[in-house]
Amino acid sequence: MSTFETSPHVLRPQQQRSRAALAKIVTAAEQLLRTKGVDGFSMAEVAEASALPVGNIYRRFRGKEELLQAIKYDVTARIESAVDERLALRQFRDISDLILRFAGATCDTFAGDETLYRALFSVQTGSSAMDRIGASGRRRIFSRYREALLPFLEGVAKDKAELMVRVSFHIITAAILAKARASDEALNDLSWTALGDEFGRAALAYLEANLDSISKRG
Known part of the structure; x- marks a missing residue:
């Protein structure tokens, strides 16, 4: 809608x-x-x-500018909706299922209308108003991701758990934005499916490494 x-x-x-x-x-x-x-x-x-x-x-x-802002506001809402749909059921098999669902939801949305998203997230359309729309959507998406991930980090110190949520989120979303903006040549030829899978697994590896380290210290 x-x-x-x-x-x-x-x-x-x-x-x-x-x-x-x-x-x-x-x-x-x-x-x-x-x-x-x-x-x-x-x-x-x-x-x-x-x-x-x-x-x-x-x-x-x-x-x-206002027309571009309205379109970016709408496509940002599409990303939020896709993330909500994938994470809403909360019936995750494990932490891997959660991370890959999140990465897949975001990448599938960009892949579904790539040329439009590239135009709206490009440097050419950058402005303080456009950046605020993207940042606001990113905060809401992060909140949903955080809410879903924190139950898997029970037993981890609060500050450390919050850091793990933020870093894992950044690993995935920074790669997505870099590809959308064509700002990293290493990602240009990578399909959205491959990007979601690879950077989702990179975020998962980061989380698992920290959980393993904490478990060993405990």
Whole structure:
């Protein structure tokens, strides 16, 4: 379910006709990002692609930046939803199952619409507002991950357990963001499935090494 009708980045439509226009605008804008990237993205291009007057676009968005923010807000919500769905049941076979579910949920979401996500997470679209949207979503996703992982770290000192949660989360998400931004050539040719599997296992190895070390000291 999209967030556009309730998004803080959209001048909210009140009538069914207005909601239909909003859907056309968003669909056209996302398709432009997929096909032309940020360089080919403008309010005039969105108006042409949606077959609506440019004034209709400005009645819903104050400008290009607000439209991009609304789309990033929505795709961030898609990642959150995917993580929620994979972690909601809480019936994990073991810590490995949890970690690989989390990594898989995040990577599968990026893989499902890669060109759109690359455009929205690229350096070109970077701004303080866009970064805040991403950071806010990342905090919420981290909270869900933390809540699921901490029960597996019972018996570990609180400060150490919190550190293990943060580092393992960073191992996975830093790799995902680096691939989305194409900022690390070593990851460019790696499929999303392989990335989720490999960095999920790297996070798992880190956790297991710490748990083994703590067990031996105990």
